[in-house]
Amino acid sequence: MAKLDGTKVVVIGGASGVGYAVAAAAQEAGAQVVVGSSQAGRIEAAAAKLGGGAQGVVVDVRDEASVAAFFEAAGPFDHLVFTAGDWGHFFGPTRDLDVEASKARMEVRFWGAARAAKYAIRQIAKDGSITLTGGMLAHRPMPGMPLTAASAHTTEGLAMGLARDLAPVRANCVCLGLIMSEQVQGMGEAAIKGFTANLPLPRGGTVEEAAEAYLYLMRATYVTGQVVRVDGGGSLV
Numbered sequence: 695m696a697k698l699d700g701t702k703v704v705v706i707g708g709a710s711g712v713g714y715a716v717a718a719a720a721q722e723a724g725a726q727v728v729v730g731s732s733q734a735g736r737i738e739a740a741a742a743k744l745g746g747g748a749q750g751v752v753v754d755v756r757d758e759a760s761v762a763a764f765f766e767a768a769g770p771f772d773h774l775v776f777t778a779g780d781w782g783h784f785f786g787p788t789r790d791l792d793v794e795a796s797k798a799r800m801e802v803r804f805w806g807a808a809r810a811a812k813y814a815i816r817q818i819a820k821d822g823s824i825t826l827t828g829g830m831l832a833h834r835p836m837p838g839m840p841l842t843a844a845s846a847h848t849t850e851g852l853a854m855g856l857a858r859d860l861a862p863v864r865a866n867c868v869c870l871g872l873i874m875s876e877q878v879q880g881m882g883e884a885a886i887k888g889f890t891a892n893l894p895l896p897r898g899g900t901v902e903e904a905a906e907a908y909l910y911l912m913r914a915t916y917v918t919g920q921v922v923r924v925d926g927g928g929s930l931v
């Protein structure tokens with residue numbers, strides 16, 4: 695298995711939750727890490743908490759110039775992990791669809807990921823990787839939110855397209871079930887139980903369990919264009 699010793703790993707969305715856990719795990723595996731997110735206070739605090747020379751840099755993935763400057767400053771690196779996400783993501787039922795508002799809600803998770811890939815490729819190592827983040831609502835849509843399912847598919851599709859377009863740089867996607875980041879903990883116990891009670895593994899995953907999948911995809915030098923599900927078996931029920 696390829697090691698991460700001596701590599702440089704960039705995590706956009708690394709201020710909190712899954713991204714922070716990926717940065718911590720990559721650092722533990724020997725990588726130098728750069729974490730990025732949109733709020734200066736949060737990303738600086740995350741880098742300070744990581745310690746070990748971790749760099750925290752502000753980037754707003756809704757803004758192409760910000761993304762370009764972020765990668766210019768990052769310089770050459772090996773692996774990009776993209777976990778940036780906003781939470782205004784439940785688009786509502788078909789009958790009430792607000793198309794313009796829905797387009798705006800794709801700015802961080804989808805267009806942000808596309809912007810990141812565009813500028814990452816200028817700095818990334820030929821044997822490096824890009825790992826995006828999707829969600830199980832793509833595969834288990836819920837009534838009243840058809841665009842949420844469609845939107846969740848976009849990052850998986852983007853990863854597959856990037857795998858062809860950017861080869862030999864690898865590109866993959868981690869598809870998350872309910873992962874107990876600070877955001878998700880804020881949903882409250884009843885809602886969390888509602889999402890997890892019927893799973894083969896009837897609980898939310900930890901951010902550390904989610905991070906394992908990203909570490910695997912960084913190290914798996916013959917894996918590209920794939921989606922790895924971290925969902926407690928949710929795709930089976």
Ligand SMILES: NC(=O)c1ccc[n+]([C@@H]2O[C@H](COP(=O)([O-])OP(=O)(O)OC[C@H]3O[C@@H](n4cnc5c(N)ncnc54)[C@H](OP(=O)(O)O)[C@@H]3O)[C@@H](O)[C@H]2O)c1
Nearest residue numbers: 707709710711712731732733754755778779829872873875
């Ligand atoms: N946790 C789950 O159960 C779950 C399930 C399915 C999918 N997902 C997806 O997985 C990703 C990570 O989830 P999480 O639970 O770890 O969420 P999180 O803790 O909210 O992490 C999202 C990160 O994105 C950053 N961010 C938000 N807007 C940004 C922007 N415009 N530019 C750059 N960074 C931005 C945030 O930091 P700043 O506020 O500093 O920008 C934050 O660090 C998200 O895309 C989420 O939608 C999560």
